[in-house]
Amino acid sequence: MSNNLLKGKRGIITGALDENSIAWKVALKAHEQGATFVLTNAPIAMRMGEINKLAEKTNSKIIPADATVVADIEKLYTESMEHLGGKIDFVLHSIGMSVNIRKNVPYTELNYDYFNKGIDVSALSFHKILAVAHKMDALNEWGSVVALSYIAAQRAYPFYTDMADIKAMLESIARTFGYHYGKQKKVRINTVSQSPTRTTAGGGIKGFNEFFEFADHQSPLGNASAEDCANYCITLFSDLTRMVTMQNLLHDGGYSSTGVSQEQLDAMAK
Numbered sequence: 001m002s003n004n005l006l007k008g009k010r011g012i013i014t015g016a017l018d019e020n021s022i023a024w025k026v027a028l029k030a031h032e033q034g035a036t037f038v039l040t041n042a043p044i045a046m047r048m049g050e051i052n053k054l055a056e057k058t059n060s061k062i063i064p065a066d067a068t069v070v071a072d073i074e075k076l077y078t079e080s081m082e083h084l085g086g087k088i089d090f091v092l093h094s095i096g097m098s099v100n101i102r103k104n105v106p107y108t109e110l111n112y113d114y115f116n117k118g119i120d121v122s123a124l125s126f127h128k129i130l131a132v133a134h135k136m137d138a139l140n141e142w143g144s145v146v147a148l149s150y151i152a153a154q155r156a157y158p159f160y161t162d163m164a165d166i167k168a169m170l171e172s173i174a175r176t177f178g179y180h181y182g183k184q185k186k187v188r189i190n191t192v193s194q195s196p197t198r199t200t201a202g203g204g205i206k207g208f209n210e211f212f213e214f215a216d217h218q219s220p221l222g223n224a225s226a227e228d229c230a231n232y233c234i235t236l237f238s239d240l241t242r243m244v245t246m247q248n249l250l251h252d253g254g255y256s257s258t259g260v261s262q263e264q265l266d267a268m269a270k
């Protein structure tokens with residue numbers, strides 16, 4: 001169903017790895033809502049070639065960029081504006097990776113080289129994407145930038161290890177950059193804190209399946225799917241949310257406001 005919410009808008013969508021990726025769903029929805037956009041991912045992630053299918057479906061160009069490399073991001077904006085024919089209206093940051101999680105390193109014994117890598121890929125990349133856009137004046141007034149976060153930025157989740165700290169940084173960047181960019185150019189910056197979602201990044205977390213079920217039972221509406229998340233992102237890119245900025249927006253079926261669900265209590269009573 002299309003309401004043309006993004007008609008005439010130009011965007012950049014990072015992080016579509018395969019059809020499970022949240023960014024993949026955002027691209028499909030953005031296309032459905034009339035946007036034109038560029039897809040981007042780290043060159044190494046493109047070896048699988050899945051992204052070509054998405055580019056074909058959404059009639060979009062792929063511009064490879066490692067989001068930790070400023071020169072790549074500069075090239076991404078230059079080529080995106082050239083290809084799309086003007087400044088950018090929306091950007092999705094959908095990038096996350098922790099080597100400590102991948103290698104099952106416990107939080108109390110974190111490897112700091114891995115930690116630094118995680119910060120660079122998952123949080124500083126957001127600052128770089130914003131700082132390059134700001135320097136190049138690549139975003140239109142009232143443009144909207146969204147990054148994806150997780151509630152472990154505010155609450156302790158043992159399995160999320162260093163990504164908890166990294167997401168806290170990501171959310172802080174949204175607030176602080178949101179202040180400056182809002183003042184100067186009326187650009188909006190928010191994070192969406194999403195339910196656990198079955199994707200490559202999500203599935204890499206030890207005990208993810210058990211936790212996915214727990215969260216699903218804890219949330220009155222159940223876990224929000226990747227498709228639901230995409231719909232929410234579309235509203236944030238649209239003009240209907242013009243005054244929303246510097247927020248961490250919980251998109252979790254009510255999980256974060258629930259102390260305990262009856263299902264969890266019943267399970268404990270067994």
Ligand SMILES: NC(=O)c1ccc[n+]([C@@H]2O[C@H](COP(=O)([O-])OP(=O)(O)OC[C@H]3O[C@@H](n4cnc5c(N)ncnc54)[C@H](O)[C@@H]3O)[C@@H](O)[C@H]2O)c1
Nearest residue numbers: 015017021022042045067095096148196197199200201202
């Ligand atoms: N899956 C979940 O449970 C969940 C929940 C809340 C938030 N998130 C967040 O959603 C975002 C998207 O993750 P996803 O779950 O769709 O998984 P995903 O694995 O499909 O996406 C992660 C993407 O990051 C990209 N990436 C990694 N390093 C990069 C680099 N150096 N430069 C550019 N891109 C790079 C990967 O290639 C991949 O496309 C992440 O920020 C993740 O933390 C996920």
